[in-house]
Amino acid sequence: MSALTNPDVTAAVLAEALPYIRRFWGRVVVVKYGGNAMDDDESLPQFAQDIALMRSVGLHPVVVHGGGPQIGDLMARLGKTPEFRDGLRVTDAETLDIARMVLVGKVNRDIVSAINVHVPMAVGLSGEDAGLIRATARQADLGFVGDVEAVDAGILHKLLAQELIPVVATIASDRSGQAYNINADTAAAEVASALGAEKLVFLTNVKGVLADPDDPDSLVNRVTVGEVEKMMIDGTLSGGMIPKMEACVTAVRQGVNRAHIIDGRVPHALLLEFFTDQGVGTMVEP
Numbered sequence: 001m002s003a004l005t006n007p008d009v010t011a012a013v014l015a016e017a018l019p020y021i022r023r024f025w026g027r028v029v030v031v032k033y034g035g036n037a038m039d040d041d042e043s044l045p046q047f048a049q050d051i052a053l054m055r056s057v058g059l060h061p062v063v064v065h066g067g068g069p070q071i072g073d074l075m076a077r078l079g080k081t082p083e084f085r086d087g088l089r090v091t092d093a094e095t096l097d098i099a100r101m102v103l104v105g106k107v108n109r110d111i112v113s114a115i116n117v118h119v120p121m122a123v124g125l126s127g128e129d130a131g132l133i134r135a136t137a138r139q140a141d142l143g144f145v146g147d148v149e150a151v152d153a154g155i156l157h158k159l160l161a162q163e164l165i166p167v168v169a170t171i172a173s174d175r176s177g178q179a180y181n182i183n184a185d186t187a188a189a190e191v192a193s194a195l196g197a198e199k200l201v202f203l204t205n206v207k208g209v210l211a212d213p214d215d216p217d218s219l220v221n222r223v224t225v226g227e228v229e230k231m232m233i234d235g236t237l238s239g240g241m242i243p244k245m246e247a248c249v250t251a252v253r254q255g256v257n258r259a260h261i262i263d264g265r266v267p268h269a270l271l272l273e274f275f276t277d278q279g280v281g282t283m284v285e286p
Helices: 007-024 043-056 068-077 093-116 154-161 184-195 225-234 241-253 269-275
Strands: 028-033 060-065 122-126 133-137 145-151 165-169 171-173 179-182 199-204 222-224 258-263 282-285
Touching (some): 060 154, 093 179, 154 184, 179 184, 184 199, 225 241, 225 282
Parallel strands (some): 028 060, 028 199, 122 165, 133 171, 199 258
Antiparallel strands (some): 171 179
16 A cells, blocks of 8 residues: 555545644735746646645745746747846837736736636736836836836735735836836745734745755755845855845745745645655744
């Protein structure tokens, strides 16, 4: 008999989850779901199942998502060559339209639909809706790439009070109504801070923080904000991990209890992180 069909193992797993369900009951958790975590046909359905189960056992998940690879795919199909500066996509008016179409019209709808297969509670919106995320231009040569100026979480509080699951696309607008594409990691951190979330979780396509970048078995399970800052200085962190860890540090400093980097390629990674003793990935704490 396999572990999956062994009733004793199943009972043990459920018993292990119970204290975590009690601890997180009624708490808000923000999950950043990146485009890189949606790289196969199974990822989104499993993610949707996890979010639905979390809501069903009393947590209040808020999903914030990007979609960089999907934007790049549509640009390629339209014959438009992406341009990057310091890792940021140069976003002219045409690229902004593409980003809005992909993030708000495609990725957001796919996530909402997948969650609603299990519980009809997901509602899609973007940072432009109800003044949720107000943006400012980052720098002129990047075009319509924005920074988060402020988050008004009122619309999210209203949706959560109605037992719904907000799914937020990271397109925001400035005071004049001009739209901007916002880094999804940064947006997730600011949304989590504005909500006073219990946890902020980044689902990505890496295991977490590695003590030795060349050793995939050197996963760091727990790290403090101070230790993260040292890793940034000594070069332990590099590439795409830097903005994610910066976002974790920002969120924890602004009142989020814990922030996590976990591998979205692991089946049901969210459930393992929230409801088991061992968890997965890297947790950032004060």
